[in-house]
Amino acid sequence: MSTSWPLWEVFVRGKRGLNHVHVGSLHAPDAEMALRNARDVYTRRNEGVSIWVVPATEITASSPDEKDPFFAPAGDKVYRHPTFYAIPEDVPHL
Amino acid sequence: MADDLELRFERTVQSESRIEPRDWMPDGYRKTLIRQIAQHAHSEIIGMQPEGNWISRAPSLRRKAILLAKVQDEAGHGLYLYSATETLGADREDLTTKLIEGRQKYSSIFNYPTLTFADVGVIGWLVDGAAICNQVPLCRTSYGPYARAMIRICKEESFHQRQGYELLMTMMSGTQQQRDMVQDSVNRWWWPALMMFGPPDAESTNTEQSMAWRIKRDTNDELRQKFVNMSMPQAEALGVTFPDPDIRWNSERGQYDFGQPDWDEFWQVVKGGGVCNEQRIAHRRKAHEDGAWVREAAAAHAAKHVREEGAA
Numbered sequence: 001m002s003t004s005w006p007l008w009e010v011f012v013r014g015k016r017g018l019n020h021v022h023v024g025s026l027h028a029p030d031a032e033m034a035l036r037n038a039r040d041v042y043t044r045r046n047e048g049v050s051i052w053v054v055p056a057t058e059i060t061a062s063s064p065d066e067k068d069p070f071f072a073p074a075g076d077k078v079y080r081h082p083t084f085y086a087i088p089e090d091v092p093h094l
Numbered sequence: 095m096a097d098d099l100e101l102r103f104e105r106t107v108q109s110e111s112r113i114e115p116r117d118w119m120p121d122g123y124r125k126t127l128i129r130q131i132a133q134h135a136h137s138e139i140i141g142m143q144p145e146g147n148w149i150s151r152a153p154s155l156r157r158k159a160i161l162l163a164k165v166q167d168e169a170g171h172g173l174y175l176y177s178a179t180e181t182l183g184a185d186r187e188d189l190t191t192k193l194i195e196g197r198q199k200y201s202s203i204f205n206y207p208t209l210t211f212a213d214v215g216v217i218g219w220l221v222d223g224a225a226i227c228n229q230v231p232l233c234r235t236s237y238g239p240y241a242r243a244m245i246r247i248c249k250e251e252s253f254h255q256r257q258g259y260e261l262l263m264t265m266m267s268g269t270q271q272q273r274d275m276v277q278d279s280v281n282r283w284w285w286p287a288l289m290m291f292g293p294p295d296a297e298s299t300n301t302e303q304s305m306a307w308r309i310k311r312d313t314n315d316e317l318r319q320k321f322v323n324m325s326m327p328q329a330e331a332l333g334v335t336f337p338d339p340d341i342r343w344n345s346e347r348g349q350y351d352f353g354q355p356d357w358d359e360f361w362q363v364v365k366g367g368g369v370c371n372e373q374r375i376a377h378r379r380k381a382h383e384d385g386a387w388v389r390e391a392a393a394a395h396a397a398k399h400v401r402e403e404g405a406a
Binding site: 004005007024025026027029030033040041044045061063064 | 114116117118163166167170173174177178180181186187239242243250389392393395396399400
């Protein structure tokens with residue numbers, strides 16, 4: 001049996017009202033221990049009010065090699081941004 | 095195609111943007127980073143020992159709680175950094191094995207013994223102070239996970255340095271014996287602290303390429319000078335001197351002149367001839383081996399839990 005524990009990615013919510021943010025990874029035998037270890041490694045100074053741990057192998061990521069084509073659909077759609085539209089300056093609240 | 099990738103890599107580095115784990119990077123960049131970050135991680139882990147030596151003998155509950163928190167931080171710093179190496183494809187067990195087999199190095203400063211409690215203060219002030227000088231520029235290093243780990247570490251190192259200086263101020267306001275103990279400790283740690291920045295630039299083989307890759311941001315001699323400039327006023331405020339007859343303000347340069355450490359001693363300690371090299375590695379090996387049953391038991395418990403869930 002392999003004694004090397006699996007890798008977990010750790011996400012911490014800094015305070016209420018904020019998203020969980022990725023802070024790093026750690027090794028643990030199971031999810032419960034991963035949470036405890038994450039508390040000790042990543043929140044020694046009140047950096048969080050909530051922690052998520054996810055097995056690193058469960059994360060699917062976009063590939064940086066196809067970065068340009070993958071994000072291309074958003075590239076030419078300037079009309080999705082509010083600054084695309086010319087509105088007279090004297091029209092309020094727009 | 096390879097040229098395209100290399101060009102994109104170089105442009106990213108030169109524009110002060112960050113390289114992230116799944117980006118293409120030159121093999122040399124990856125290897126150098128793994129070596130440097132692993133060495134840094136090992137230093138944090140081995141660095142727990144010299145101060146850990148004093149936890150059970152701290153003179154008060156306050157000092158004991160502080161020292162425990164500091165040593166726990168060093169463990170945490172080691173873990174942030176090992177985590178960064180894994181984003182480059184390194185294997186944690188493999189790195190631990192390389193450390194305890196002496197195939198990867200850690201900072202030589204931890205091969206010096208901690209003889210008195212004043213050493214706890216001087217390590218916080220000078221050793222962690224030198225580490226901060228080295229590490230603050232690394233918050234802007236080109237590899238994203240390394241830079242992010244350094245930001246966390248630098249925030250925590252500030253507590254380390256301040257607790258050390260405060261400890262020394264307390265001792266300096268005590269008895270003559272206590273003041274002598276502080277000065278003796280400064281005398282023993284000053285030169286090894288200067289050595290922490292590595293050999294002089296002329297002899298440093300890795301500097302040029304690492305600077306081009308922005309893995310390293312300042313040269314060894316630049317950082318050493320900065321550290322001396324920072325430390326002198328702190329020593330004066332504390333009432334101690336550094337054991338260097340050549341150290342004096344140079345008004346033309348606007349910096350302190352200072353003498354060179356004994357580089358023969360430096361290389362001797364790097365090559366394993368320091369007072370504590372064997373002890374540090376033996377202790378790390380024992381801790382790893384003594385912990386084997388815990389790792390196995392926890393893995394067995396996790397596997398059993400998964401089977402039970404599957405059956406239910």
